[in-house]
Amino acid sequence: MQFKMLFAQDRNDSLKRVATRVLDGDLDDTGSLASSLPSSEYTFHHEQYLTREFVDTFASGWQAGHSIFDKDGDGNLCAQRWKTMKDSATQKMWNVFDESGAFIAVCRHGFCLLIMDMVQSGEQSKYALAVTSKLLDMFGSDLGGGYDIGCQFKSTLASSTLGKRARSLNYMSLVNAFHGHAHNRLCQLDNLTTYVEGLGLEDLEGCERAFSKSNALAPSTRYALIFPEDRPLHATLNTMMKWKSKFLLNNYKQALDLLSNGHATLEQLMHKLGVSDPATFKLWLDEECVYLKSLLCEPVEEILQMEYWQWLVSLKGSRKSLETVLSTWTVVTTHNVASIQSDGSATRKAETMCHHIQENYKKDLKAVQELEGHLGITRRWVPEDKEWQAAAHLVANRKYQWALDNVECLVVSQIFELSKMNQSGTGYKLRKHIGKALQTHSAAICTALSQYNTAAKALGR
Template sequence: MSADQRHALEALRDHGDVTDDNAQVDDNDSYGAWDVLDGTQALDISHGGGELQELTCGIAGDFWNAHSRQSVCRKDYQSRRDRTQCRIEAFDYQMPALITVYLTRSLERDEKCGMGFFERQKDVDADDVNAGQVFIEVVDIHHAEKVHLSILSSNTYLASALVRHGVIPCSPINPSVGMTIDCLEFYRIARQRCPNFSIQAFTKTLCDLQGKRFHSYLSCQLSITLDLYLLICTQVRSLVQEAIGQSAIDWNLKHACPACLYALDAEPQLKFSLLYAMDGNNSLKRVLKRVPDKEHAEDLVSRNIPQSSELPTSQSIVDYHYLTREYVDSFADTLNPQVDLFNDDDEDDNPCAGRWKNMKDDKTKWMWGVFDELGIFMAVCRHSFTLIIADMVQSGECAKYPLTVVSRLLDTFRHNLGRGYDIGCRFKTTLSRSSLRPHARTLNHTPLVGAFHGHAHRRLCQLDHLTTYVTGLGLEDLEGCERTFSKSNVLAPATRYASVFHHRQANLGYFEHNNEFEIYHNLTTFLYNYKQALNILYDGQTVLPRLMQELGVTDESELEAWLENERWNTKAGGKDLEQETLQMEYWQKLVNLSTSKKELDGTAWSLTMPGSSFGQADVSMTVRLKTACCHALENYEKDLKIVHDLEMKLGVDKHWQLEDIEWQNAGWLVVNRKYQLALDTLEGLIVARIFELSKMNRAGTGYKMQKHISKALQVQSAAIHTALDCYNLTARALSSPRPALKWEDVVEYAFLTDFELLRDAHEDISQCPWATPSGRHAMDLYFKMCHAREEIERLNVEIRCVATYLQDERHYLEECEILLHTLHPGLAHQVQILRNTRGRFLDYHCQRLRDIVGLPGFSGTLLPGQALHNGPGELTMDGVHYVHPKSI
């Protein structure tokens, strides 16, 4: 029985006998449809030939025909893409009304604070006689129920009427389900605290709480209502910023960090006005949903169109944090196409250029077929406030991403930094200033090497850029990106398969919440590092004089001279090593040339020897000799060309001979080099053996792992035997032969220092004062004390800036709230919410600042200063305070 037939028969039960009053009905020969439905009478008829339908039509008459016409559904020819776009456009059209109602509802809600949604609906619109009603299912956290909600004559749209009740609809025209604002706000906050808490997981949680079975469409309904709610909140926040004078372009970026960017008048000048770090993270990747049709996909590839099956949408994220793809791509297309972030062209300024191979395009190309965005590239200040975010689309860390960040920051801060004219940045490599826009070069931008990444850089790069040796950095390690990424990685599972819009929405929401509720809360805790700087100075003033006395150093300036000496030796040693490498290569090529010359002479002599007979075998031998002679000639000419090229580089007039002093010196260099390589190989194998033995004997190592390590050690032992034989052979060939090593002695080595590699270096620097352990300790302690003094100087500035900002912001928001209270109470209430959000940490900040002032040795002040530029708002207190938003 079809659904239409069943529905018609059930309608007969509700409407009674629909036959003509004059008709005669024989109770014995006819059946009542309602008796058949309730099972009291059996229907002796088959539905196979359509008899049931004829019987139904005969009984119901015109009722069946009328109902059949009503039950015919209009076929919907719209695709999902069309329906989604129509819904978005309808909500956008109603957005002004939704915002107005949301502001009114938010203001009235405080009067019924503590009441649930269903409790508040009992007294809503009881006095409005013209109010209509809509029957809709409302989903709250613990309860879901179909209720009648009133519609006032003043409500422009049905959606705005629902928002007035605190319900966000899932459809703009005729919604059947809505989510309460309290439920959506609960999920929004929960997702920011637990970023991998997905929409599906929350939907299943609601189903479990309410005793219902989960359906996939419930997640779609929640996603629609959440998008609408977040859009309303974003629009309301924009209106609030406009109302309090914080809507100027880049205002939020200029005031992202109170400690870094809230400059005061007549404050001390620092070398670096802003310290920030930028880096890329590939954890927040997003899977590319490919077009399933291969022919269609090939057509897209031929037209350079991404092979994505994702539905396009007009939804977008517009925020000062997030850079658009078009803005980022402009730096790849228009600035300097020849710029390569990882090239080797600038070895003098960047000793580590060309070393970063892991994020080159050819290394990450294999990921592009699976992922669309390969992660995010972001910049954070030294207090970990997020400054800029950009998606890395179909590429690794290309030059355009750091260039975009640097240019954006220089464009923004070229007139707003009052404490200096230099910006310190930590990234993998230096950036060419020629690649920046002309008006962005007014500020200095200094590349630095973070404490964590410093171990991957060459020593010369560390001496020039490592935070340990750069003046003006204080105790900053410039590793804020790593700490930020360690927290944001939990966001990856919930966004891996999201759309472009939802991926950006989740990222932006997380980092904004992190700025407002985590970093801002811990700001004064960071400033409490004042205590660490004081402890470093106190300990250093006790230990450093004793070390200097042991080393025979009378002035601290000698420690700085040691650093310059190390830098000079590193640069000179590298050049000497390069020259020696050319000499050794030239010596080896001369040996190869001599060998190829002997082979050529030998084959030529064999070819000219007369034979006793001229048989077929002699002809074959002659052909082979001619071929060997040609090959020997080619090898000789090739070696001769290489020798000529090396002679041009070395400036050699004629070939070195065996009796030449240059030949002998280069020969000994080759022998020493082979010895050092053999020693390094032997050391590496034994060090690996030491680590394996320590792991095998470590507590907690399982039996299977011990057996695996044991087998690996057996194989490694054979390799050590071979490396030991090679070492002893090269050691005997030295001008001053080294003692041979025995297997019994080698296997007992337990420490790396047993090898003492510096003893066989081309230049013995082990006796230099800066190379001794006590000398290194003295240098590190001295520079650490210097940075502690710089840290105290910077913290004195930042502490006063934060204290001033806390006072200015509180007073400014209070004044704005008072002024808006009469002009627009809804916006005034939103300003109050903003003030309470920021004010919840005020007592904690004040207590931490008092703790800092109480530290012995504190040299700063908490007396508020005067903001160098406009304070928490672009509007001054004694001027025009308010411009009424046009959209309200």
């Protein structure tokens, strides 16, 4: 087998705990909370719990401030979709909370492996690094870890003090199935459980199932002390283990069914698709990867052609403005000479405008000449040329794609916000807040639709 063990790790911010010093009004002069470690008398001790001291050993200054963007300038394609990939969203937490949630790791069967408290911070990389270090100590090589931001954690782990050890032990960072479709398609091909060989039907979403049970503890632990809060969480997660017998039995039956009928089912599906060799599926993924990489940026020649066309359009407009100004003059007669001489500001204003138009024309002409040199164009394009029309189509199609992506993004966001508004447990004030946000969002959608219609009309769609 490719993996010795599979596990999932994630954070849950429902189990926030208000700092006791805040309840007593004990803040420092700056209004910030100076947290102190709990004494051993009030610390919950268990082998599954990782202490704050152990976790903080992975919070070196460079790692805590690690950016999702590579130092070489090659940005992560998923960064804009995940707040937990941005330092500004994870380094701080509201001062009222001492513990901002829990970070856990569970095996593929749902058994809890490790638990730790997130202390006055968001989902920083130190928690996942602590989990990885501990599990490498416990289980050794060939581990696969599912994480909703597994693509970012892969680069974080590689550049951390654990990187060399993780590579030598063949550790693989993965993206779990439920969260994976919010990642960039190229990222999915490399990291999503659906496409990684050796995972089968495993989705690595055990943390979400565990949190669906532990979320009920939030009201009773929000104002609890450290020791009373940790015990219910540990008890809840371990109680869930007693209910795993049916889950394991169903998985065992499913595995037996796949072993007995899987090959026949695969052959039937391959016959329907007209595929004779299973290696074709891997070839399709490789071809898709190559195609998507080719779409990461527009071809340089097409970019230059579109830029050249846009400068030609600008040059055409500036030339027309210049011809209009040069063809306009004022005839001086004995009747208006006195008024012209007395109104010197109007003359200076006209001369300044003429200079500006001439400068714009020269700027456009220079840009056109430079691009003609880059593209090797010997005869300047005119609207009747096929090259002009092809470049105009490229520009129109680019605007159309941008407008379409913007509309799609806004509509999907609106749908998610609507689902939050009708979610059980949402209070009246929050519903009003979401309602006002939806009104603003609706106006943005109308503007985006107008831009889309304009772009589609220009493209003839």
